[in-house]
Amino acid sequence: MLNAALPWLLAGFLIVLGAGAVRRISLWRAGRPAPVDLIAGLMAMPRRYLVDLHHVVDRDKAMSNTHVATAGGFVASMALILLVHGFGVDNVWLARALLLTTVVMFAGAVLVFRRRLNPPSRLSKGPWMRLPKSLLVFAATFFIVTLPAAGILPDGFGSGILAFVLLAGIVAGLGEMLLGMGWAGPMKHAFAGALHLAFHRRPERFGGGRSTGLKLLDLDTAGDKTLGVAKPADFTWNQLLGFDACVQCGRCEAMCPAFAAGQPLNPKKLIQDMVVGLAGGTDANYAGSPYPGKEVGKAKGSAIEVITEGLVSQETLWACTTCRACVEECPMMIEHVDAIVDMRRFLTLEKGTTPGKGSETLQNLIATDNPHGNDPASRTYWAADQNLPVMADVKEADVLFWVSDGAFDMRSQRILRAFVKIMKTAKVNFAVLGDEERDCGDLARRLGDDATFQSLARRNIEVLKKYRFKRIVTTDPHAFHVLKNEYPDLGGSYEVLHHTRFINELVEQGRLQLNARTGGTVTYHDPCYLGRYNGEYDAPRAVLNAMGIQLAEMERSGFRSRCCGGGGGAPITDIPGERRIADMRMDDIRATGAEVVAVGCQQCTAMLEGVVEPRPEVQDIAEMVAAQLVDVAEPATAREVA
Amino acid sequence: MSLDKSLKVRVLVSVGQHPKSGRERRADQDSRALELALGMPGFSVGLLHAGSESPALREYLGMGVKAIDVLKQPSSADVVPALVQALRNDSPDLVLCGTRAETGEASGMTPYRVANALGWPLVPAVVSISRGSDGTYEVLQALPRGQRRLLKVRTPFVATVDPAAAEARQSAFGPAQRGQLQAVAVASVADPAANDLEFSPARKRPKRIAAARKATTAAERFKAATVKSASKGGQVLVKETAAEKASAILNLLVAEGVIAVDSPS
Amino acid sequence: MSSIIRKDPRKNWILRNRLHPLHQQMLVAEGAGNNAVVRGPSGLIRKNPHNIGFIGPNGIKRIDRLGGSGTVVAAGQRGEAVDTRLPLVQISNPESWIVVVPDLAGGRLTSHDRDVLGQARQLAAANPACAVVALVFGDLSENLADDSNGLALAGVDRLLHFSGDDWNGYCPEQELAAMLAVHRQLLPQHWLFPDTHLSGNDRALRLATRLEERPAMHAWQIRDGRVTCRAGSERNDVTRSLPKVVALLAECAMPVDDSRHEVLPMALPELPGVLARIQDAGAVAVDPNQIAMAEAGFILSAGNGIHDWEQFHEAARVLGATEGASRVAVDDGFMPRFRQVGATGTWVTARVYVAVGISGAVQHLQGIGACEKVIAINTDAGCDMVKRADLSVIGDSQEILAALIEQVKALRQPAASEGGRHHVA
């Protein structure tokens, strides 16, 4: 009886799954068009899944194994089920293989079940608590149902009461696995996730690549086209698809500095709210941690309603420091920062509601090319005594030193001077742009003002075109990132180096000699825009090593470094929380027992020095190096600088 | 409050300049005037500019206004006749302006001359306007240091908006691009006195050294002496008793006139 | 002095206080200038060792061996003493006029008024028969009303005084009518105004509009018949021939300090009836703590070094100061967010900013860049706020605030009970 019903059951479930999938796809297609190579994406998908995604998941070994067993077991089982029970292929070995895969899946499901007994707070509850049981039922039922086919039990097995029990198991298991996949159950992640990997908006991220620059916004306002994302339907379709891939694992939440500081942001909830938005409805079914300080159940929206009018509060979007910790951590490779900035673009460019000092800062950037409204003709005052070669005079240099807006800030000027001293000691042939330099546009762009970003960037590129240089070096990781990764979209491609890498080169080439540093313990804080955005983890450490420093690493360092709170315009929008992100980071630093924290960013310096004393001292690597320089009277070789 | 849709407020806006870079922008006070207008329930808001169609005017549009009427005038023109003509045609109930322009002579005469030509009262340094019970408008005027005075005026009138009025909302790029600069051709009158004006970069004004002034009273002389000593690096009291330290503070407060010694009558 | 020795706590407080601006004056008033008799707390006469000598015009202390007959000390005395010292300038039959409309804030000449009068005198000097007329609206303070020396010393030859209740509020239309009447009567060469928010500025613009004159506003230098004004955004100066109506910035000229003038009252012109379309409904009471931070003139600001918040609030109340805070005080929940001063808070412009227990982080200092006088109360003499401050007292905030509260209360009480008022310049 069961055998007769099974093919029909399977067919029925598959049809409903298909219908669900079609509906889901139509939801995604409400989004704006995006340039995606569909075929190439689909072809690349298995590799992306098995290699790239696994790479991320594998950071949590136990979970990785669990997932391999469960998912692998399920995919194999499902294929075999279709053969054995769907098409009735009568082959004992196939059936035995199916038995094996269900056992594997069962084992995986047991691990899932165990994890769910006492789940960490970052995991969502609700339907996700049901999932391991459904997995167990699915695996167990099909194990038993297949026993006759495998010749282990007689054919007549499974009639009467047992048949009903098994039937119920099959319906429950297939319901969760197939219906849930198409109709927004937890298993949706498998379906959406697979397609998301295929049609990802940043295919460069697969195969070990890196893609972190924000995408250019088309500023054409003709025909009432909204700038930025007002409604879920304003996202590109593959962004919507990406949101649907979220497994609510909460790894992003666990890493998010704003969430930890009690600011009203939780990247996981944000992605889930986007899912609510794209499908329409409320967040009443959301079973994870809320935005700190905000009640769950009040948010509602649909694909064509403005997101910030009921679905997500504006503060939530402004609390993000764009540190990319969530993106780095997400096993589904979802792009939270892109989504947040897209929505900020709408708020700034269309609504004009950048909070805090945002409006003032943007006005300054427009009127003076720097965020504090300083006289643009006073950019070189800091170097009045430094006798720096200016490009307008020399026209050509090996290294263009991008000074950044640190030129206007007394504390940052100490870093700039230290770096100039280093370059002079190493006899680097360098020049600065002087008053021709403008803010790189990082801040305007993260605040959603892509118009001002593009205007600044275009004018900087114009200036850069006039001069000849081999590479750009800067002490500011934000400028570094923007020049290196975001100017190419506007036609400016350069070799850009962070000063730590450049110093390291000089040391390796023997053009700088450093004394060993004595004194207390040192730790190093990875700036987000240097580390996660650009993968530069080694050079700063190498330079510190060259001074004989044994780093006392923080628990959260390298790609898991915790943000200082200074990125994304967060200090300007200044959304209140329960703690300051910088205070938490300082606690991380204190935990190492360090007396000095080395940094490679003037923004990090400002944020960490904003922590009330007593606290470890904050020094830029340039300052530390400048203090350890061996005065080489006559350089061994007066080699030309590369 | 009954909303009378027929009420019209016109805001006169100019092209400002950033004080540090000199780059064109919306003028700060004019945009505060627009902010005030946008916050007045029941008024339809219109913008008027006499001059050229500078792109900086779009920053006003970015505050959420659909269009600006630009009365085309050469830079050598006296813009008041054109403004007055346009306002006569339009007959608004209320005209708002900034107190002082950011470019040119910036004498602050324009609103006074406009009011005079229209025969309307001029209310200066306004921070808020609300409708009173008896058909008059209640106008809060900014006095120095956060003090306020209440005035009552009937429409129509011209008001200049004080720098202490609420800060202008952010100007958003999208609406700024979509809004219209509607050019209106009008006759222009040349400014006869403009030739006499000789512009030069602002010279630093010598700071009067307090002590150099011939002091007439002991108190003045004393003040001169304290001002001088205070201006160089600051005095630090360490060893004195708490009472002595407190009285040093008090003396400075009294000398600066921020604490009233006479009992308030 | 009567034979009964009475203690006047306020007077004693000033006498004990060398730093009090009225200290010298009080000594002089007490009788003997340098040889002032000071009674100590026990009633015994004390010789004040600090009172030997006086501070000279250049700020350096001098010892006067002439026993108090030195002119400078005597200058502190009012009335006769002055009259005998400075030459009286008399203009018996003026042929031309320069009218000055001083602000007279609170009925007193402001230093800005004196500067404008000084400028008027310089312009009048070209013609010995040119008189400086002060056109005054509203009541004068007791000082000026009782004793015309104030105006005489500032350089006023003639006085046109519209006084009485009608003239005390904001009545720009009526003032304009009066100015026009005066204009018709005198046809003055120039009208000079202090270019002050709402007073001089408003009057100058109204008058110029009706006279169809192009006024020189924000003027800061008059030289050789040309006037230089600050133009828009303070980026340019504009120089032109000197017009009839001029509104001058403070310190445009030196005030008069070497002559006395007659201050002869003049008959007031007939005024037409004026329809006042702007009605003054009076000042709005503003609690110092309601004043927008950016506008407040006197801020008492609290940081991480405040441990007794009740006391801090009391101090602000007693001093009549607007409260401010560092970010830490706000973050810790002791102060509301809108009170935060600094980069991410408000940029304040107070005349006096008292930083109590604030270390002076750059982000905080950015917010007080425009403050004229900064006072620091801090336990750490090495902190950046002390470097920024004009006056720093090193010590525990709680102790110092307590002493300050006590002294302010003491200062206020006797003054109130005596009903005496004295004005701080």
Ligand SMILES: Cc1cc2nc3c(=O)[nH]c(=O)nc-3n(C[C@H](O)[C@H](O)[C@H](O)COP(=O)(O)OP(=O)(O)OC[C@H]3O[C@@H](n4cnc5c(N)ncnc54)[C@H](O)[C@@H]3O)c2cc1C
């Ligand atoms: C991006 C950014 C923006 C910021 N914006 C602002 C801003 O807008 N405004 C702002 O204020 N801060 C701002 N900060 C924070 C700033 O860096 C400092 O952390 C903060 O100003 C310190 O506050 P504080 O002086 O009250 O505290 P502390 O630095 O702890 O100083 C307390 C002071 O009190 C003194 N003290 C302690 N006990 C006593 C006592 N009993 N009596 C007297 N004195 C005592 C101590 O000597 C010390 O000097 C910002 C920081 C960052 C990174």
Ligand code: SF4
């Ligand atoms: S980028 Fe950083 S701050 Fe923003 S949501 Fe992700 S983890 Fe949180």
Ligand code: SF4
């Ligand atoms: S967004 Fe990514 S990291 Fe965050 S919960 Fe979803 S799947 Fe996990």
